[in-house]
Amino acid sequence: MIDYSRAKKVVLATDDPTERKIRFMALLTSSLPKGRRRPVLAGGSAIEVYLDGTLRTGDMDIVYNVKALEEVLKAWRFSLGGGLRAWANEELGLAVDMVGEEYSGSYERVTTITTKYGPATIMGIEDLIVKRLASAKFWKVPTDVEQAFLLAKAHVDSIDWNYIQEESRRADIGDYLGKLKAMLAKGGN
Amino acid sequence: MEALALSDKGTTAYGVAKAYNMNIAKVYTEVKRLEGLGLVKSAKGNRGREYQLVDENLRDLALRLSSRVQTYDSWRSPESRRARFRMGLALVPRFSLAGQSLVADVSQRRMPGELENLATLGRRKFDVKYRRTSERSYDRL
Numbered sequence: 001m002i003d004y005s006r007a008k009k010v011v012l013a014t015d016d017p018t019e020r021k022i023r024f025m026a027l028l029t030s031s032l033p034k035g036r037r038r039p040v041l042a043g044g045s046a047i048e049v050y051l052d053g054t055l056r057t058g059d060m061d062i063v064y065n066v067k068a069l070e071e072v073l074k075a076w077r078f079s080l081g082g083g084l085r086a087w088a089n090e091e092l093g094l095a096v097d098m099v100g101e102e103y104s105g106s107y108e109r110v111t112t113i114t115t116k117y118g119p120a121t122i123m124g125i126e127d128l129i130v131k132r133l134a135s136a137k138f139w140k141v142p143t144d145v146e147q148a149f150l151l152a153k154a155h156v157d158s159i160d161w162n163y164i165q166e167e168s169r170r171a172d173i174g175d176y177l178g179k180l181k182a183m184l185a186k187g188g189n
Numbered sequence: 190m191e192a193l194a195l196s197d198k199g200t201t202a203y204g205v206a207k208a209y210n211m212n213i214a215k216v217y218t219e220v221k222r223l224e225g226l227g228l229v230k231s232a233k234g235n236r237g238r239e240y241q242l243v244d245e246n247l248r249d250l251a252l253r254l255s256s257r258v259q260t261y262d263s264w265r266s267p268e269s270r271r272a273r274f275r276m277g278l279a280l281v282p283r284f285s286l287a288g289q290s291l292v293a294d295v296s297q298r299r300m301p302g303e304l305e306n307l308a309t310l311g312r313r314k315f316d317v318k319y320r321r322t323s324e325r326s327y328d329r330l
Protein backbone atom coordinates (compact mmCIF):
# COMPACT_ATOMS: atom_id res chain seq x y z
CA MET A 1 0.00 0.00 0.00
CA ILE A 2 1.19 3.50 -0.78
CA ASP A 3 2.00 5.24 2.48
CA TYR A 4 0.02 8.22 3.64
CA SER A 5 2.80 10.77 3.33
CA ARG A 6 3.23 9.89 -0.36
CA ALA A 7 -0.54 9.98 -0.99
CA LYS A 8 -0.79 13.33 0.76
CA LYS A 9 2.09 14.78 -1.22
CA VAL A 10 0.58 13.69 -4.54
CA VAL A 11 -2.98 14.80 -3.75
CA LEU A 12 -2.04 18.17 -2.30
CA ALA A 13 0.41 18.95 -5.10
CA THR A 14 -2.53 20.28 -7.13
CA ASP A 15 -5.14 22.90 -6.23
CA ASP A 16 -7.63 21.55 -8.74
CA PRO A 17 -10.33 19.68 -6.74
CA THR A 18 -11.22 17.42 -9.69
CA GLU A 19 -7.58 16.55 -10.27
CA ARG A 20 -7.24 15.70 -6.59
CA LYS A 21 -10.07 13.21 -6.93
CA ILE A 22 -8.48 11.62 -10.01
CA ARG A 23 -5.13 11.35 -8.23
CA PHE A 24 -6.80 9.90 -5.16
CA MET A 25 -8.57 7.25 -7.27
CA ALA A 26 -5.32 6.39 -9.04
CA LEU A 27 -3.42 6.05 -5.75
CA LEU A 28 -6.27 4.06 -4.24
CA THR A 29 -6.34 1.65 -7.19
CA SER A 30 -2.58 1.20 -6.94
CA SER A 31 -2.90 0.49 -3.20
CA LEU A 32 -5.58 -2.18 -3.48
CA PRO A 33 -4.94 -5.85 -4.30
CA LYS A 34 -4.46 -6.60 -7.98
CA GLY A 35 -6.47 -9.24 -9.81
CA ARG A 36 -9.94 -8.11 -8.81
CA ARG A 37 -12.31 -5.41 -10.02
CA ARG A 38 -10.92 -1.94 -9.62
CA PRO A 39 -12.67 0.68 -7.47
CA VAL A 40 -15.09 2.74 -9.54
CA LEU A 41 -15.79 6.42 -9.00
CA ALA A 42 -19.55 6.90 -9.39
CA GLY A 43 -22.18 9.58 -8.83
CA GLY A 44 -21.62 13.31 -8.89
CA SER A 45 -17.83 13.08 -8.75
CA ALA A 46 -17.82 10.96 -11.91
CA ILE A 47 -19.88 13.65 -13.64
CA GLU A 48 -17.44 16.24 -12.31
CA VAL A 49 -14.60 14.35 -14.02
CA TYR A 50 -16.39 14.09 -17.38
CA LEU A 51 -17.07 17.83 -17.28
CA ASP A 52 -13.71 18.57 -15.70
CA GLY A 53 -15.05 20.56 -12.81
CA THR A 54 -17.68 22.55 -14.68
CA LEU A 55 -19.94 20.97 -12.06
CA ARG A 56 -18.46 20.44 -8.61
CA THR A 57 -19.58 17.93 -6.04
CA GLY A 58 -18.57 17.09 -2.49
CA ASP A 59 -17.79 13.54 -1.53
CA MET A 60 -16.67 10.76 -3.82
CA ASP A 61 -18.99 7.79 -4.25
CA ILE A 62 -16.74 4.76 -4.59
CA VAL A 63 -17.87 1.27 -5.50
CA TYR A 64 -15.61 -1.39 -4.03
CA ASN A 65 -15.37 -4.00 -1.33
CA VAL A 66 -16.15 -2.01 1.81
CA LYS A 67 -13.75 -3.84 4.12
CA ALA A 68 -10.76 -3.51 1.80
CA LEU A 69 -11.56 0.12 1.08
CA GLU A 70 -11.97 0.90 4.77
CA GLU A 71 -8.52 -0.54 5.45
CA VAL A 72 -6.86 1.88 3.02
CA LEU A 73 -8.92 4.83 4.20
CA LYS A 74 -7.97 4.20 7.82
CA ALA A 75 -4.30 3.95 6.85
CA TRP A 76 -4.70 7.27 5.04
CA ARG A 77 -6.15 8.93 8.15
CA PHE A 78 -9.75 9.14 7.03
CA SER A 79 -12.35 9.00 9.77
CA LEU A 80 -16.09 8.64 9.79
CA GLY A 81 -17.62 11.97 8.86
CA GLY A 82 -21.29 12.85 8.77
CA GLY A 83 -23.04 9.74 7.53
CA LEU A 84 -22.77 6.04 8.16
CA ARG A 85 -20.79 5.44 4.99
CA ALA A 86 -18.91 8.73 4.65
CA TRP A 87 -15.23 8.99 5.53
CA ALA A 88 -13.42 12.29 5.49
CA ASN A 89 -9.83 13.49 5.68
CA GLU A 90 -9.72 17.16 6.51
CA GLU A 91 -6.06 17.49 5.62
CA LEU A 92 -6.64 16.23 2.09
CA GLY A 93 -9.99 17.99 1.79
CA LEU A 94 -11.53 14.75 0.54
CA ALA A 95 -14.53 12.72 1.61
CA VAL A 96 -15.39 9.21 0.49
CA ASP A 97 -18.81 7.63 0.48
CA MET A 98 -18.53 3.85 0.32
CA VAL A 99 -21.53 2.86 -1.72
CA GLY A 100 -20.87 -0.88 -1.63
CA GLU A 101 -19.36 -3.55 -3.76
CA GLU A 102 -22.20 -4.03 -6.18
CA TYR A 103 -21.62 -1.92 -9.27
CA SER A 104 -25.01 -1.26 -10.78
CA GLY A 105 -23.71 -0.23 -14.19
CA SER A 106 -21.87 -2.04 -16.96
CA TYR A 107 -18.19 -2.75 -16.31
CA GLU A 108 -17.69 -2.83 -20.08
CA ARG A 109 -18.58 0.82 -20.27
CA VAL A 110 -16.45 2.28 -17.49
CA THR A 111 -13.81 4.82 -18.46
CA THR A 112 -10.19 4.36 -17.45
CA ILE A 113 -7.94 7.36 -17.05
CA THR A 114 -4.28 6.46 -16.89
CA THR A 115 -2.19 8.76 -14.73
CA LYS A 116 1.40 8.53 -13.61
CA TYR A 117 0.09 7.45 -10.20
CA GLY A 118 -1.98 4.58 -11.57
CA PRO A 119 -5.32 4.07 -13.31
CA ALA A 120 -8.54 5.78 -12.22
CA THR A 121 -11.78 4.04 -13.15
CA ILE A 122 -14.85 6.18 -13.68
CA MET A 123 -18.45 5.04 -14.04
CA GLY A 124 -19.54 4.91 -17.68
CA ILE A 125 -21.24 7.98 -19.14
CA GLU A 126 -24.23 5.93 -20.27
CA ASP A 127 -24.91 4.57 -16.79
CA LEU A 128 -24.53 8.01 -15.26
CA ILE A 129 -27.09 9.41 -17.70
CA VAL A 130 -29.55 6.60 -16.97
CA LYS A 131 -29.12 7.05 -13.22
CA ARG A 132 -29.65 10.79 -13.44
CA LEU A 133 -32.80 10.37 -15.52
CA ALA A 134 -34.14 7.78 -13.07
CA SER A 135 -33.40 10.11 -10.18
CA ALA A 136 -35.18 12.96 -11.97
CA LYS A 137 -38.23 10.82 -12.61
CA PHE A 138 -38.58 8.91 -9.36
CA TRP A 139 -37.02 11.32 -6.87
CA LYS A 140 -38.09 14.51 -8.62
CA VAL A 141 -34.64 16.04 -8.65
CA PRO A 142 -34.90 18.52 -11.53
CA THR A 143 -31.17 19.32 -11.67
CA ASP A 144 -30.50 15.68 -12.52
CA VAL A 145 -32.07 16.19 -15.94
CA GLU A 146 -29.64 19.06 -16.43
CA GLN A 147 -26.71 16.88 -15.42
CA ALA A 148 -27.83 14.15 -17.83
CA PHE A 149 -28.03 16.79 -20.54
CA LEU A 150 -24.57 18.19 -19.78
CA LEU A 151 -23.03 14.72 -19.95
CA ALA A 152 -24.87 13.75 -23.12
CA LYS A 153 -24.11 17.04 -24.85
CA ALA A 154 -20.45 17.16 -23.85
CA HIS A 155 -19.70 13.56 -24.81
CA VAL A 156 -22.27 12.98 -27.52
CA ASP A 157 -19.63 11.39 -29.79
CA SER A 158 -18.72 8.66 -27.31
CA ILE A 159 -22.12 7.54 -26.10
CA ASP A 160 -23.70 4.16 -26.81
CA TRP A 161 -27.29 5.31 -27.34
CA ASN A 162 -28.58 1.77 -27.94
CA TYR A 163 -27.42 0.82 -24.45
CA ILE A 164 -29.07 3.90 -22.94
CA GLN A 165 -32.28 3.10 -24.81
CA GLU A 166 -32.32 -0.46 -23.49
CA GLU A 167 -31.48 0.51 -19.91
CA SER A 168 -34.09 3.27 -19.98
CA ARG A 169 -36.71 0.77 -21.07
CA ARG A 170 -35.75 -1.53 -18.20
CA ALA A 171 -35.79 1.30 -15.70
CA ASP A 172 -39.10 2.62 -17.03
CA ILE A 173 -37.66 6.03 -17.80
CA GLY A 174 -38.29 6.06 -21.53
CA ASP A 175 -40.33 9.24 -21.13
CA TYR A 176 -37.39 11.03 -19.49
CA LEU A 177 -35.01 9.76 -22.17
CA GLY A 178 -37.40 11.31 -24.69
CA LYS A 179 -37.26 14.55 -22.72
CA LEU A 180 -33.45 14.44 -22.76
CA LYS A 181 -33.37 13.86 -26.51
CA ALA A 182 -35.76 16.75 -27.03
CA MET A 183 -33.45 18.96 -24.93
CA LEU A 184 -30.46 17.86 -27.02
CA ALA A 185 -32.33 18.68 -30.21
CA LYS A 186 -33.19 22.14 -28.86
CA GLY A 187 -29.76 22.82 -27.40
CA GLY A 188 -30.81 22.50 -23.76
CA ASN A 189 -33.52 25.14 -23.70
CA MET B 190 -21.24 31.33 7.48
CA GLU B 191 -24.93 30.53 7.52
CA ALA B 192 -24.29 26.94 8.56
CA LEU B 193 -22.08 28.11 11.40
CA ALA B 194 -24.60 30.74 12.38
CA LEU B 195 -27.37 28.15 12.60
CA SER B 196 -25.37 25.89 14.85
CA ASP B 197 -24.85 26.74 18.51
CA LYS B 198 -22.67 23.70 19.21
CA GLY B 199 -20.27 23.90 16.30
CA THR B 200 -20.22 21.88 13.14
CA THR B 201 -17.63 20.07 11.07
CA ALA B 202 -16.53 21.32 7.68
CA TYR B 203 -17.72 18.03 6.27
CA GLY B 204 -21.17 18.62 7.79
CA VAL B 205 -21.37 22.05 6.16
CA ALA B 206 -20.29 20.68 2.78
CA LYS B 207 -22.80 17.85 2.98
CA ALA B 208 -25.71 20.02 4.10
CA TYR B 209 -25.13 22.67 1.46
CA ASN B 210 -23.89 20.37 -1.32
CA MET B 211 -20.66 22.35 -1.51
CA ASN B 212 -17.16 21.36 -2.45
CA ILE B 213 -15.62 20.04 0.74
CA ALA B 214 -12.14 21.36 -0.09
CA LYS B 215 -13.51 24.87 -0.50
CA VAL B 216 -15.37 24.64 2.81
CA TYR B 217 -12.20 23.53 4.58
CA THR B 218 -10.26 26.38 3.02
CA GLU B 219 -12.94 28.89 3.99
CA VAL B 220 -13.29 27.81 7.63
CA LYS B 221 -9.52 27.83 8.01
CA ARG B 222 -9.46 31.35 6.58
CA LEU B 223 -12.20 32.48 8.97
CA GLU B 224 -10.33 30.85 11.84
CA GLY B 225 -7.19 32.70 10.81
CA LEU B 226 -9.15 35.95 10.93
CA GLY B 227 -10.34 35.11 14.45
CA LEU B 228 -14.01 34.94 13.42
CA VAL B 229 -14.30 31.23 14.01
CA LYS B 230 -12.91 28.97 16.71
CA SER B 231 -12.44 25.25 16.42
CA ALA B 232 -12.20 22.31 18.77
CA LYS B 233 -11.81 18.59 18.37
CA GLY B 234 -15.23 16.91 18.35
CA ASN B 235 -16.52 13.37 18.03
CA ARG B 236 -16.55 13.57 14.25
CA GLY B 237 -13.46 15.62 13.60
CA ARG B 238 -12.69 19.27 14.12
CA GLU B 239 -15.81 21.34 14.82
CA TYR B 240 -16.06 25.01 13.97
CA GLN B 241 -18.09 27.66 15.73
CA LEU B 242 -18.66 31.37 15.19
CA VAL B 243 -17.00 33.50 17.85
CA ASP B 244 -18.99 36.68 17.54
CA GLU B 245 -22.77 36.82 18.20
CA ASN B 246 -23.13 39.98 16.12
CA LEU B 247 -21.58 38.17 13.20
CA ARG B 248 -24.01 35.32 13.74
CA ASP B 249 -26.98 37.68 13.55
CA LEU B 250 -25.57 39.35 10.45
CA ALA B 251 -25.04 36.01 8.73
CA LEU B 252 -28.61 34.99 9.44
CA ARG B 253 -29.99 38.31 8.21
CA LEU B 254 -28.04 38.03 4.96
CA SER B 255 -28.99 34.42 4.47
CA SER B 256 -31.37 33.67 1.61
CA ARG B 257 -31.16 29.91 1.63
CA VAL B 258 -34.35 27.89 1.87
CA GLN B 259 -33.89 25.67 4.89
CA THR B 260 -34.88 22.05 5.06
CA TYR B 261 -37.75 21.38 7.45
CA ASP B 262 -35.48 19.45 9.83
CA SER B 263 -33.01 22.30 9.89
CA TRP B 264 -35.78 24.88 10.32
CA ARG B 265 -37.30 23.09 13.32
CA SER B 266 -33.99 22.35 15.03
CA PRO B 267 -33.49 23.96 18.48
CA GLU B 268 -30.51 25.93 17.12
CA SER B 269 -32.58 27.35 14.34
CA ARG B 270 -35.45 28.21 16.69
CA ARG B 271 -33.09 30.05 19.00
CA ALA B 272 -31.61 31.86 16.01
CA ARG B 273 -35.09 32.96 14.87
CA PHE B 274 -35.95 34.01 18.39
CA ARG B 275 -32.83 36.15 18.52
CA MET B 276 -33.77 37.73 15.24
CA GLY B 277 -37.30 38.37 16.46
CA LEU B 278 -38.86 36.49 13.60
CA ALA B 279 -42.38 35.19 13.98
CA LEU B 280 -43.11 34.22 10.40
CA VAL B 281 -44.08 30.68 9.55
CA PRO B 282 -42.90 29.44 6.16
CA ARG B 283 -45.56 28.55 3.62
CA PHE B 284 -46.33 24.91 3.21
CA SER B 285 -48.51 22.86 0.94
CA LEU B 286 -50.20 19.50 1.22
CA ALA B 287 -50.35 19.17 -2.55
CA GLY B 288 -47.12 17.19 -2.77
CA GLN B 289 -44.29 17.59 -5.21
CA SER B 290 -44.67 18.63 -8.80
CA LEU B 291 -45.05 15.69 -11.16
CA VAL B 292 -42.91 17.36 -13.77
CA ALA B 293 -39.24 18.13 -13.29
CA ASP B 294 -39.23 21.48 -15.01
CA VAL B 295 -36.01 23.41 -14.71
CA SER B 296 -36.35 25.53 -17.80
CA GLN B 297 -37.39 28.65 -15.88
CA ARG B 298 -34.09 28.90 -14.01
CA ARG B 299 -31.71 28.94 -16.96
CA MET B 300 -30.69 31.51 -19.51
CA PRO B 301 -31.14 30.44 -23.15
CA GLY B 302 -28.09 28.44 -24.24
CA GLU B 303 -26.63 28.35 -20.72
CA LEU B 304 -26.59 24.57 -20.42
CA GLU B 305 -25.19 24.12 -23.90
CA ASN B 306 -22.38 26.52 -23.12
CA LEU B 307 -21.62 24.68 -19.89
CA ALA B 308 -21.47 21.38 -21.77
CA THR B 309 -19.14 22.86 -24.39
CA LEU B 310 -16.92 24.31 -21.68
CA GLY B 311 -16.84 20.98 -19.82
CA ARG B 312 -15.87 19.09 -22.96
CA ARG B 313 -13.14 21.60 -23.87
CA LYS B 314 -11.63 21.38 -20.42
CA PHE B 315 -11.80 17.58 -20.54
CA ASP B 316 -10.07 17.48 -23.94
CA VAL B 317 -7.28 19.76 -22.71
CA LYS B 318 -6.59 17.45 -19.81
CA TYR B 319 -7.05 13.97 -21.28
CA ARG B 320 -5.98 12.27 -24.53
CA ARG B 321 -8.17 9.49 -25.81
CA THR B 322 -6.21 6.27 -26.36
CA SER B 323 -9.06 3.87 -27.12
CA GLU B 324 -12.87 3.86 -26.98
CA ARG B 325 -13.04 4.13 -23.19
CA SER B 326 -9.51 4.90 -22.15
CA TYR B 327 -7.71 8.18 -21.69
CA ASP B 328 -4.27 9.31 -20.68
CA ARG B 329 -3.85 12.23 -18.30
CA LEU B 330 -1.75 14.73 -20.22
